[in-house]
Structures are given as C-alpha cells and as structure tokens.
Amino acid sequence: MRSIRFDHVSKQFAGNARPSVDDCSLDVEAGTFVVLLGPSGCGKTTMLKMVNRLYEPTSGKIFIGDTEIHDLPITALRQQIGYVIQQTGLFPHMTVAQNIAVVPELLKWPKKRIAERVDELLTLIGLPPAEYRGRYPGQMSGGQQQRVGLARALAADPEFILMDEPFSAIDAITRTTLQDEMLRIQQQVKKTILFVTHDVEEALRLGDNLVVMRDGKIVQHGTPLSVLSQPADTFVHDLLGTDDAVRRLGLIRVEEAMEPLASAMFDTSATIDRASDVRHALSVLLQTGATALTVQDGDTPVGTLTMERVRREARVARGHGNAVRS
Amino acid sequence: MLFVRSVVLASSFTDGIGYLLGNPDIVGGLLAQHLQLMGIALGAALVIALPLAVLLDHVHWLAVPVMGTLGIAYTIPSLALIILLIPLFGLGATPVIIALVIYAQIILVRNTLVGFQSVNPATLEAARGMGMNEWRVWSRVQLPLSLPIILAGVRIAAVTTIGIAAVGAKFGAGGLGTLLFDGIATKRDDKIWAGAIAVALFAFAVNGLLLLLQRATDPATKTRTRRPDRVRQTAVIEGTQTVRG
Numbered sequence: 062m063r064s065i066r067f068d069h070v071s072k073q074f075a076g077n078a079r080p081s082v083d084d085c086s087l088d089v090e091a092g093t094f095v096v097l098l099g100p101s102g103c104g105k106t107t108m109l110k111m112v113n114r115l116y117e118p119t120s121g122k123i124f125i126g127d128t129e130i131h132d133l134p135i136t137a138l139r140q141q142i143g144y145v146i147q148q149t150g151l152f153p154h155m156t157v158a159q160n161i162a163v164v165p166e167l168l169k170w171p172k173k174r175i176a177e178r179v180d181e182l183l184t185l186i187g188l189p190p191a192e193y194r195g196r197y198p199g200q201m202s203g204g205q206q207q208r209v210g211l212a213r214a215l216a217a218d219p220e221f222i223l224m225d226e227p228f229s230a231i232d233a234i235t236r237t238t239l240q241d242e243m244l245r246i247q248q249q250v251k252k253t254i255l256f257v258t259h260d261v262e263e264a265l266r267l268g269d270n271l272v273v274m275r276d277g278k279i280v281q282h283g284t285p286l287s288v289l290s291q292p293a294d295t296f297v298h299d300l301l302g303t304d305d306a307v308r309r310l311g312l313i314r315v316e317e318a319m320e321p322l323a324s325a326m327f328d329t330s331a332t333i334d335r336a337s338d339v340r341h342a343l344s345v346l347l348q349t350g351a352t353a354l355t356v357q358d359g360d361t362p363v364g365t366l367t368m369e370r371v372r373r374e375a376r377v378a379r380g381h382g383n384a385v386r387s
Numbered sequence: 388m389l390f391v392r393s394v395v396l397a398s399s400f401t402d403g404i405g406y407l408l409g410n411p412d413i414v415g416g417l418l419a420q421h422l423q424l425m426g427i428a429l430g431a432a433l434v435i436a437l438p439l440a441v442l443l444d445h446v447h448w449l450a451v452p453v454m455g456t457l458g459i460a461y462t463i464p465s466l467a468l469i470i471l472l473i474p475l476f477g478l479g480a481t482p483v484i485i486a487l488v489i490y491a492q493i494i495l496v497r498n499t500l501v502g503f504q505s506v507n508p509a510t511l512e513a514a515r516g517m518g519m520n521e522w523r524v525w526s527r528v529q530l531p532l533s534l535p536i537i538l539a540g541v542r543i544a545a546v547t548t549i550g551i552a553a554v555g556a557k558f559g560a561g562g563l564g565t566l567l568f569d570g571i572a573t574k575r576d577d578k579i580w581a582g583a584i585a586v587a588l589f590a591f592a593v594n595g596l597l598l599l600l601q602r603a604t605d606p607a608t609k610t611r612t613r614r615p616d617r618v619r620q621t622a623v624i625e626g627t628q629t630v631r632g
Contacts, residue, residue: 110516113516115512115515115516135518136518136519136520137518138518139515139516139517139518140517140518144513144516144517146509146512146513146516147509150509150510150512150513151510151513152510152513152514152528152532153510153532154531154532163517163519164517164518167517167518167519167523213517223516
C-alpha cells in the first residue's frame with residue numbers, strides 16, 4: 062500500500078487573480094479515507110484533479126508512494142487511480158458491464174477475467190449481476206448509477222481512488238445509504254481514498270481524516286473529532302458548526318462510551334449495537350424513554366450505555382472545544 | 388379552367404407512373420447511376436468533413452472563417468457552380484460530384500461539430516481520468532455519443548445531394564435527372580413526371596432508411612429521458628434543409 066503526498070503544490074489558472082491551490086502539502090496515508098472539505102472555490106477539486114493530472118500543478122510535486130506522478134506515462138498513472146465523479150461520468154452508450162470493464166480492457170485483461178470481475182463488483186455494490194449487467198445507465202436511478210460509478214473505479218483493483226463530490230446530486234435518503242455502502246466497501250477493500258465534498262455531515266461520516274480548505278490553503282488537517290473539538294480558527298468553527306454537541310456525539314462510537322458490565326439497576330430492554338454512534342444511541346433513548354441501553358455485539362450483551370454517560374460525553378467534547386478556542 | 392388543369396396534371400401524373408412501371412430496365416439503370424453519384428459524393432464529402440470537424444473542435448478560432456466560407460459556397464446556385472467547374476474537369480459526372488461534395492460540406496461539418504460539442508465535457512473528462520488516450524476518448528466515447536447528430540447531418544446531406552444530382556443529368560452525369568431533361572427536350576410529359584416522381588421517391592426512401600439508422604444509434608433510445616438540448620440542436624440543424632430544399 063502506498064500513500065499520496067503533496068509537496069508544496071500550487072496551481073495558478075491563467076486569468077485568475079490568485080492561485081486556486083496555494084502551497085499545499087498533504088500526506089494521504091496508505092489505506093485511509095481522507096476528505097477534502099471546504100466551500101466552493103476553495104481549491105479542493107483542483108487538489109484532487111492534480112493527482113490524476115487532469116490539471117497540472119504550477120509548482121510543487123505530487124508523489125504516489127515514492128514515484129513522482131510525472132515520472133509515469135499519463136495513461137498508466139490514471140489507470141492505477143480509480144476516479145469517481147457525479148453520475149454524468151458513466152458512458153450512456155455503454156451497458157453497466159461495459160462501463161465497469163473500461164479500465165480492465167485498457168489493461169488488456171482476458172475477456173473471461175473481465176466478465177468475472179464485473180459480476181464480482183456488481184455483487185459487492187449490491188446490484189444482482191444477472192439483472193444489471195446489460196442495463197444502460199439511463200435505465201437506472203441516480204443512486205444505482207453512482208454505485209456503478211464506484212464499481213467502475215474499483216474495477217482494476219487500484220490502490221488509490223479519487224472521488225469528486227460523487228453523492229452531491231443524489232437525494233438525501235439515497236445519499237445516506239450510499240455513504241453507508243461506501244463505508245462498508247472501504248472496510249472490505251481498504252483503498253487510499255481522496256474524497257472531495259462541501260457537505261459537512263458527509264465529511265464527518267466518511268473521513269478517517271478531514272482536510273479543511275479555504276482560498277487555496279489547507280486550514281486544518283486531523284480526525285473528524287479533533288477538527289470538531291479543536292477547530293483551528295473561526296472559519297473552521299463556523300463551517301463545521303462546532304457548537305453542535307449532538308453532531309459531536311455522532312463521531313463517538315457506543316463501545317467507547319459504554320460501561321463494560323451489564324447493570325441490573327436499569328430497565329435495559331432497549332438495545333443498541335456496539336459499532337453504532339452515541340448520537341444514534343441518544344435518539345433511541347429519547348424514542349423509547351429508557352434511561353439506559355444494553356449494548357450488544359451481535360446478540361451478546363457486552364455493556365450498558367446510560368443517559369448520564371451520554372450527557373458526560375457531550376460535556377467532554379464541548380470542554381475540548383472551549384479550551385482550545387479560548 | 389383550374390379544373391381542366393388539374394385533370395391534365397392528374398393524367399400526366401399517372402402517365403409518369405405508367406412510364407416508370409413500363410420501363411423498369413431504363414429506370415433501374417438510371418437509379419443505379421443516381422445511387423452511385425450520391426454514394427461517391429457523400430463518401431468523399433464525409434472523408435473531408437469528419438477530419439475537418441475534428442480540427443474545428445480543437446482549434447476553435449478556425450470555426451468562424453471555415454464555416455463562413457462553406458456557408459457562402461452553399462449559396463451558389465447548383466447550375467452556376469457546375470458550369471464553373473466544367474472548364475476545369477470537363478463534362479460528365481466529375482464536376483457534378485465535386486459540386487455535390489462542396490454543397491454537403493456545410494451540412495456535414497456543422498452537424499458533426501455540433502455533435503462533438505453536445506457530448507457532456509464531464510463524460511470526456513471521466514474518460515481521460517480513467518486513462519484512455521486521446522484517440523480512444525474520441526473513438527470510444529465522443530464519436531459514438533455524437534453519432535445520432537452526425538447521422539442526422541448525413542441524412543440531410545443525402546437528400547440534398549439526390550436533389551442536386553438530378554440537375555447533373557444536364558451535364559452528362561446520368562441518373563434519374565436524365566428522364567427530366569429528356570422529357571423537356573422531347574416534350575414528353577410522362578417522362579418529365581416519371582423523372583420527378585422517381586427522384587422524390589428515391590429521396591424519401593433514403594431519408595427513411597437513414598432515419599432508422601440514426602434512431603438505432605441514439606443513446607437516448609437507451610434511456611428513459613431524452614436530453615432536451617440535444618433535440619433542440621438537431622432541430623436547428625435540420626432547419627438548413629429548407630434553405631436549399
């Protein structure tokens with residue numbers, strides 16, 4: 062596994078007063094999901110497109126592993142980097158199978174191996190191959206098209222995936238489903254992913270690391286929880302809505318907040334999965350009116366999460382934020 | 388008076404049909420000649436128009452002068468253009484075919500260029516981003532996606548070519564126009580009618596066939612929704628048909 066590394070990269074488009082990307086250095090560690098977050102025009106998409114050389118940096122260098130990207134032939138570079146954009150990126154005159162097969166065909170895989178890979182990927186993204194292989198993009202919903210876009214990016218099993226606002230044109234409910242799918246698939250395939258979005262909720266849900274950008278510069282880089290609880294400045298604070306305690310609870314896993322031993326003191330008929338987040342636990346507490354939840358690993362109870370615990374987590378997170386900003 | 392004229396016209400029309408049915412050998416031979424004229428002219432026109440459109444798609448500033456020149460060439464009356472070409476190429480099919488190639492350029496180049504430009508830039512960027520080289524991006528993505536609009540141009544050019552090729556018979560190019568000019572020279576109404584009907588039917592048939600081909604290649608037929616902007620663009624291009632028609 063290799064990383065993507067930006068070394069003092071700048072990009073100045075002709076006719077623009079200031080650079081779109083201004084002296085940015087960033088290490089996207091191998092196997093991590095890094096989200097570039099910022100308002101439109103902050104340079105996040107430009108950063109992304111310099112990796113597969115759709116844009117050329119004005120100065121600075123970009124490495125994948127130890128290789129500077131200009132040391133590779135441009136097509137060879139791009140064939141080892143999966144690329145997902147909004148659903149307009151699928152080829153409307155090709156079937157789902159043909160779309161997914163594009164890069165394997167460029168790499169001259171044998172036909173049989175390509176066909177097997179297509180079916181394998183369709184299964185991975187939850188579209189039954191027999192039914193969807195021969196469909197055209199126009200015959201599918203936006204959400205399904207975007208799954209196919211992801212499958213196409215994964216086709217030749219690249220180490221790196223670049224995703225440019227892939228879910229932004231999709232309705233909110235489908236978007237949430239796709240984000241869950243994305244997390245599940247990343248658990249399985251463990252790619253080095255660089256993901257661009259302007260959607261804060263999406264960034265917090267998906268990213269192992271957040272990179273907040275403004276006016277071509279990286280303002281802050283860290284885990285979602287650290288960025289949320291210790292925003293670098295008022296811009297990050299306002300962008301992420303750091304005062305929102307409930308939002309912060311969404312970043313804490315139930316198993317991190319629970320008491321490990323089941324307690325008989327509470328009515329614990331309501332349950333929650335250990336991998337879920339505390340924000341979800343809070344909503345279950347409020348809905349059921351229970352004062353505590355039994356935390357389960359599958360069907361086995363492993364701990365208890367009380368309302369008091371949830372309150373304490375909210376206070377701890379808030380305390381962090383205040384301490385840093387003052 | 389009007390009634391009498393209509394009766395005469397109607398009887399001439401049936402005489403024309405009668406001539407066509409009574410002389411299948413002659414008509415068949417002329418039809419083959421006409422088809423050949425159209426085929427050669429259209430083929431040669433495409434060989435020039437396709438690379439020219441690719442060039443204009445990449446070198447944007449060339450589009451205005453080139454399209455302007457082709458547009459002006461299109462306004463020269465066909466008789467005049469063929470007569471101008473005869474001193475250079477002699478009588479026969481050659482000057483006629485060259486004139487047909489010139490007329491087809493504006494239609495083919497414009498439709499092909501519009502076709503190329505109607506492809507979503509994001510789709511082309513996706514193709515490049517996946518590691519296709521420029522040739523593949525063009526041949527696998529841009530060309531297939533613009534094919535319906537290019538074929539709309541081919542269809543209009545074919546119909547226009549059939550019409551102008553009929554005039555070519557005057558200069559010894561052969562084809563169904565021969566019936567028209569023979570009829571005028573020998574004052575045979577049935578032959579004039581036969582020529583006119585045959586040319587019209589031929590044009591209808593070619594138009595219909597190419598329309599089927601155009602529909603079959605349209606990716607919009609593979610989707611639930613047709614892109615409204617593409618429909619509009621095709622309509623604009625088809626408007627050129629009426630200029631000469």
